Amino acid sequence: MSNDNIELIQRILKGDDAAFTCLVRKYQKQVHAHAWRKTGDFHIAEDITQETFLQVYRKLAMLKDPSQFPAWLHVITNRRCLAWLRKKRIQTHPLEEMAIEIGEKTSYSSHVAAAQAESAAEAKRELVRNLLVRLKESDQTVIKLYYLSEMTYAEIGELLGVSADTIRIRIRRARERLKKHTPMIQEALDITIEQTDHFHKYLHGGFGMKLTFEKDDLLSSLQVLERVTSHPNTTPILSNVLIQAEGSTIECMATDTEIGVRMKVDGTVKEKGTILVSAEKLVDIVKAWPAEQPIDLATTIDDQVEITCGDSVRKIVGFPDKAFPQFPSVDSEAPIIDGEVLRSVLHKTGFAASTKEERRFLNGLYFNLLEDRTEVVATDGIQIALAHCEPLKLPDGNGGFIVPLKAVKEIERTFANSPEIKISRLENQILFADDHATLTSRLVAAEYPEYNSIIPESFVGRVVVSKASIVDTTREIFSRANPKNALVCLEINPQQIRISAKPSKTDDEIHETLAVESGTGSIRIGMNAQLLIETLSHIETKSVSLEFSSALKPLAVKPIGQEGHICLIMPMSMDF
16 A cells, blocks of 8 residues: 555544545545445445445544555445345335235245355355365455455455556466365365356356357457456446347447447357446456367356356356447448558558647547548647548538547557448547447547648758668667757758767767758758657658758658658757
């Protein structure tokens, strides 16, 4: 636990209510998420969160070691959840609402079912206790947190102060040790190990959805979806992936309200159904299992999800899909763009978009829909990149839209190999789709700057140079220069380019010279070395053209032999 938490606790114990408010804000989402996983009810989780922090406030003075606060808080949360679950189990309907005869039958059958369930649950608890005593104390802790408290590797790592990879290794090691004691399962539950389906039906009363996957097919899709769920959001349900099986089609979906991805996954549907399940946990489970064995996924009547691979079985909490947002569909008549063309214009421009939150209208790529072409533009105010592609004829006519940079990155990943991609616009959303995936993104609601007024119609001078030569030379000079100063000086004439910079400890100048292929005009101009290298790396031809007018005006970088692509970099002032 960090020192700032210890300081907060000390202030709270001295009567500082503001410090307690800070502590609540720090752990409130974590407590609520855990309570939601345990109860499956968002609003009940809110109540449990309030009760938990009320108990923390009352009993904080009893905590002997403040460094153990996260673990102590987790125990309190877990106890409040268990108390609610016990209370829920014993609730009954008033007798006056049913006939006496029906009431007697229901009461008796409920008693029998409850007794059987409690017997099975106690057998499981005893089995877990008997198995855990065979592990080291440190391994017992991570097994309890992972399997019983249903925490992720990252959550356990944060709680114990180690990395998620360390937790992954500890759990794998503990599982290997427990394999030696699998005969205890047969002894405790009076069944054979091979009767996996019977074991789970005995505990849960049957399955709902049943699916079978090859590991690589499932994992590759889940990793795309996990990137979406990993974005910070205030709605815990959005940390889950929706798995939906209908007919012979399996689809997995994820969203953070700004972007969403729906993917078809190769697999076999044995029983149709729908379930929400933690994306992170499912990825952790599937990633750890061997590729040569199929993976079975099944839901139970109480929204549990059981994943099986060979003799290995894992169970995680699932949720009904009612609270999950609906996904729009791409219009069947939507215009189609060549996949390679789309990926190319995104690559040529995306690097120049702003990443600063205070300028959200620049945090994306502007698609300017013209009659004869589509211009894709990005700028952060210091550099600008523009690329042309074929015209996109969307039903709502000409105009333009801004696609957030976060969505642009997911488009490149999701459709990395797609030959054709459909594009459809629905009010404030844009949809991209191929035969296997659909990505939807909320558009940036802003007016994009008049970029055409920034791009000069002509330049005074121009040189053509090998892209590899100028990139390597600039990178070499920059590596030897003062790391606090990204400035390099370009001295350009029709025969050569001299690139120089100042080192960190002396006033001497370091420089290198490279020949140009052709050129006109001369200039001495300061450039940000990192911006120059990044811009050049997004040019897709072997030779580039550097075009200039003066030391105070932007330097233009263009590919040779490829029209419709230009990058501008604003110059830097020089003191050498």
